[in-house]
Amino acid sequence: MRAVTIRRPAAELYAFWRDVENLQRVIKDPVSIIALSADESHWKVTAPTGSVEWDSLIINDEPGALIAWRSREGADVRNAGSVRFVAAPGDEGTEVTVALEYDPLGGALGKLVAKLTGDDPGLQVYIALKRLKALLESGEIPTTEGQPVGEPQASAKGKK
Amino acid sequence: MKAAVWMGKKKMEVQTVADPSILNPRDCIVKVTATAICGSDVHLYNGLVPTLEKGDILGHEFMGEVVEVGSAVKTTRVGDRVVVPFTIACGACSHCVRTEWSCCDNTNPNAHVAEALIGYSPAGLFGFSHMSGGYAGGQAEYVRVPFADVGPIKIESDIPDEKVLFLSDVFPTGYMAAENCNIVPGRSVVAVWGCGPVGQFAIRSAFLLGAAKVIAIDSIPERRALAEKAGATAIPSGDDVMETLKAMTGGRGPDAAIDAVGMEAHGSTYDDVKQALKLETDRPFALRQAMRCVRKAGTLSVPGVYAGFLDNVPFGTVMNKGVTIRTGQTHVQRYLHPLLELVEKKKIDPACIITHRVPLSQAPEAYAMFADKTDGCIKVVLDPSR
Numbered sequence A: 001m002r003a004v005t006i007r008r009p010a011a012e013l014y015a016f017w018r019d020v021e022n023l024q025r026v027i028k029d030p031v032s033i034i035a036l037s038a039d040e041s042h043w044k045v046t047a048p049t050g051s052v053e054w055d056s057l058i059i060n061d062e063p064g065a066l067i068a069w070r071s072r073e074g075a076d077v078r079n080a081g082s083v084r085f086v087a088a089p090g091d092e093g094t095e096v097t098v099a100l101e102y103d104p105l106g107g108a109l110g111k112l113v114a115k116l117t118g119d120d121p122g123l124q125v126y127i128a129l130k131r132l133k134a135l136l137e138s139g140e141i142p143t144t145e146g147q148p149v150g151e152p153q154a155s156a157k158g159k160k
Numbered sequence B: 001m002k003a004a005v006w007m008g009k010k011k012m013e014v015q016t017v018a019d020p021s022i023l024n025p026r027d028c029i030v031k032v033t034a035t036a037i038c039g040s041d042v043h044l045y046n047g048l049v050p051t052l053e054k055g056d057i058l059g060h061e062f063m064g065e066v067v068e069v070g071s072a073v074k075t076t077r078v079g080d081r082v083v084v085p086f087t088i089a090c091g092a093c094s095h096c097v098r099t100e101w102s103c104c105d106n107t108n109p110n111a112h113v114a115e116a117l118i119g120y121s122p123a124g125l126f127g128f129s130h131m132s133g134g135y136a137g138g139q140a141e142y143v144r145v146p147f148a149d150v151g152p153i154k155i156e157s158d159i160p161d162e163k164v165l166f167l168s169d170v171f172p173t174g175y176m177a178a179e180n181c182n183i184v185p186g187r188s189v190v191a192v193w194g195c196g197p198v199g200q201f202a203i204r205s206a207f208l209l210g211a212a213k214v215i216a217i218d219s220i221p222e223r224r225a226l227a228e229k230a231g232a233t234a235i236p237s238g239d240d241v242m243e244t245l246k247a248m249t250g251g252r253g254p255d256a257a258i259d260a261v262g263m264e265a266h267g268s269t270y271d272d273v274k275q276a277l278k279l280e281t282d283r284p285f286a287l288r289q290a291m292r293c294v295r296k297a298g299t300l301s302v303p304g305v306y307a308g309f310l311d312n313v314p315f316g317t318v319m320n321k322g323v324t325i326r327t328g329q330t331h332v333q334r335y336l337h338p339l340l341e342l343v344e345k346k347k348i349d350p351a352c353i354i355t356h357r358v359p360l361s362q363a364p365e366a367y368a369m370f371a372d373k374t375d376g377c378i379k380v381v382l383d384p385s386r
Helices: A010-018 A020-026 A107-117 A121-138 A153-157 B039-045 B111-118 B161-168 B170-179 B197-208 B221-229 B241-248 B269-276 B285-293 B315-321 B332-344 B360-372
Strands: A002-006 A031-035 A040-047 A050-062 A066-071 A077-087 A094-104 B002-006 B012-016 B028-037 B061-069 B081-084 B142-145 B189-193 B213-217 B233-235 B256-259 B299-302 B324-327 B356-359 B380-383
Touching (some): A010 A066, A010 A077, A010 A094, A010 A121, A020 A121, B012 B360, B028 B161, B081 B161, B161 B170, B170 B299, B170 B332, B189 B285, B221 B233, B233 B241, B285 B315
Parallel strands (some): B189 B256, B256 B299
Antiparallel strands (some): A077 A094, B028 B142
16 A cells, blocks of 8 residues: 655646546656546556566546556456545545555566566556656646756766 | 866866756756855765765756746746755745745656655755765856746846855855844854854844844864854854854853854764764764753754764753754745845845855866865855856
């Protein structure tokens, strides 16, 4: 379970998330999300070593409050999750809480998934939530990618 | 462009690096006209701040001319002369809205790294290690400044750079330290450990806020002399500070104590050894002494920078005396306008702390001089054009 508080109304946060292609902006790993219908979307996460794909189906939808989903049969990675939007006390905004469970296959795909998610898949969820918060509060996602840097980093990153 | 780059413990280089560019819509690019070396740069220089990497551009005290703005910048314009706060803040999160600018939620792209180490992430800072965002610093000819409409303050008058440059950090830091002391005008006695730049501004700010007496503690004669110029009574540091302070305050002790020294205090061989062996991240000699010396129910204000874990901190004395501790990275944006007004009304001349003016190309030598406190060095201003 990962949570952030975002200083925006629950309805706005729900609407952003419900338009699932928006999540491409906040998930840090390269991801392609294509809406197939109101409740279905196709996900493809790419890494240098390959990619994993699945179709996702929204199974519970309470406008302004909750979205829950699960992968369809045939997913490379079976997964299910939910996001809840609950008003925070006072003027703090909205508490956004995500639960995500996944069931990676073994073998090469399993290794790929482990590589994509790192040791802690929850961390990737959390980084996405922090980026969502920054985007919706401040209008942009903080970055230093592409800034000047001295040696030896410049050569190491090939971006002097 | 030229930039001052950290290359390992006690090693700076001036390198030619790429010019910065707009990376986010609310960025601007500033052509730096003046930049300074801060005491906290010395902690970085000495390799005591985790997650600094070789090749990082340092510098968080700078000002200059806006030469480019991003597509979502509304009020800051090309040609504006600005001073830039070292704390990067978005202006929209609940901390920014409450003017807790240095606690901004949204400016550290590496927030999860800081959270793993300290629980929550403060704001991103220029030139201050990757756990603080890894933003390239301003000891360079140009610098990218995020949230151009939130941080930089436009200087409308033709007041010289040197009189406004320190709005970027050390003046607001000293001022917030004094403000945190709950000074009662005409009554409060404030003791300040450390007469470097932050201490000097804390002393001057304490008087501006009405302190009856300011006692300044430092081992270096020229720093004590500069403190006395501001009206403080200066005493040498050492083990007998407690007795001296009691003697100077009718036995009450100072109402407030300011630790403007931080993690590299001198005076304790125990800490020298433990820090050198990496058994302790910080050398909190001044902090311990300030905790013991402050009066009962007094206030301890800590602008000094600490990085991690401190040994032998006498917390029992803090608890039993009922001491209030106030600290934090400075909420610089909160102080820019009121302090600029004090400068423009000539209530204070921030340039009084400058002892050295050096070309950026000589940054390595300037770092060594400032870190070793040689040649009477109190504050170095670097000129990026040379």
